[in-house]
Amino acid sequence: MLIADEVHHLGAPQHLGSLPEAIDLRLGLSATPNRWYDDEGTEELFSYFGDGIVFEYSLSEAIENGALCEYYYIPHIIELTPEEAEKYEALSTTIARLASRMNKDLGDADLQGNTTLKHALFKRARLIGTAREKLYKLQDLIQYQNSLNHTLVYCGDGSVEDELTGDTKRHVDATVELLRDDIGLRVNRFTARESQNEREDLLNQFENGDLQALVAIRCLDEGVDVPATQTAYILASSSNPRQFIQRRGRILRQYPGKQYAVIHDFIVAPPNRVRPELLDDTQFKTERNMIQKELERVQLFADSARNHPDADVQGIPTSSKSLKDLKKKYNLRQM
Known part of the structure; x- marks a missing residue:
């Protein structure tokens, strides 16, 4: 399983080509998954990791639960x-x-x-x-x-x-x-x-x-x-x-x-x-x-x-x- 923290960085052109296709189980983590002024990189990243956000934990929830x-x-x-x-x-x-x-x-x-x-x-x-x-x-x-x-x-x-x-x-x-x-x-x-x-x-x-x-x-x-x-x-x-x-x-x-x-x-x-x-x-x-x-x-x-x-x-x-x-x-x- 591939787990990528701060996954937004991997949307850069120099990283996208290095992402392994042989690993089927993929999880990307980020507080800011959308890349700024890079719609193409964002789309490529979302497509590689499953084409969408599957779970979101909001700041308000984190504060309410005592995490922040x-x-x-x-x-x-x-x-x-x-x-x-x-x-x-x-x-x-x-x-x-x-x-x-x-x-x-x-x-x-x-x-x-x-x-x-x-x-x-x-x-x-x-x-x-x-x-x-x-x-x-x-x-x-x-x-x-x-x-x-x-x-x-x-x-x-x-x-x-x-x-x-x-x-x-x-x-x-x-x-x-x-x-x-x-x-x-x-x-x-x-x-x-x-x-x-x-x-x-x-x-x-x-x-x-x-x-x-x-x-x-x-x-x-x-x-x-x-x-x-x-x-x-x-x-x-x-x-x-x-x-x-x-x-x-x-x-x-x-x-x-x-x-x-x-x-x-x-x-x-x-x-x-x-x-x-x-x-x-x-x-x-x-x-x-x-x-x-x-x-x-x-x-x-x-x-x-x-x-x-x-x-x-x-x-x-x-x-x-x-x-x-x-x-x-x-x-x-x-x-």
Whole structure:
């Protein structure tokens, strides 16, 4: 019998050809079986393992049965600086122009081979992921934590500019410096630059409290358990559901003395000066598509949370009014 854990990886072209046909009994396991922007790979995978999902265990069931802990979910709307807003608008204009040449909406488009559009989307995603206001918001929110131990921070993979020196540094390093130098936490980064032995040591220090916080980019997305995590800040997230679903699974693991987890989600919306009613159809669809992907994550996280995202949690101010306004501006009230 073939049992494949994290089976979504096997849908990649380099793996599909290696799957043994001689084994008749096959079981694939995954929290995210559908491959992002790869319908063909998903279909091939489902066909090989039996053409369909035969059993599903939902997050709500896992929480109800005590397999995972309960959690509060708190989304925060982040504003771009004027300089960032200018770059964002220029990139959005480019994306809208390139998308207008395609016969389908950007959200459904096959980007394979369209390197110019992929590059523009990548640049805008990096801009959003490293928005300067996120670090200020993180610094503000830390003061509301009852305990600073077992804090996990997910960063973007881009760089930020130091306002005083003008030097650029990796977003993960700027976040570590903020938490260590400005707030005084015992913190370390957890990235691909650390060796396997170093990462194991960091996880042990995090669990026993020698380190209060870990700052990661993607190394804690999948396959690494950090059950002691009590508070998580998602400063940056891709639109790929696999990433944020896997992250949520890392955060909600049960741990002795852990009653619940708190997840803060940082959401960058189009600049306030962008008026949807003045956009042409392609520009509006481009902006709406980005917001819709962000709100899909909000909705998925909120569905199983102990709180509704527009409710106050532990005195922490939320962005409910901004979320409602955002849905109204882009005709997404149904979400």
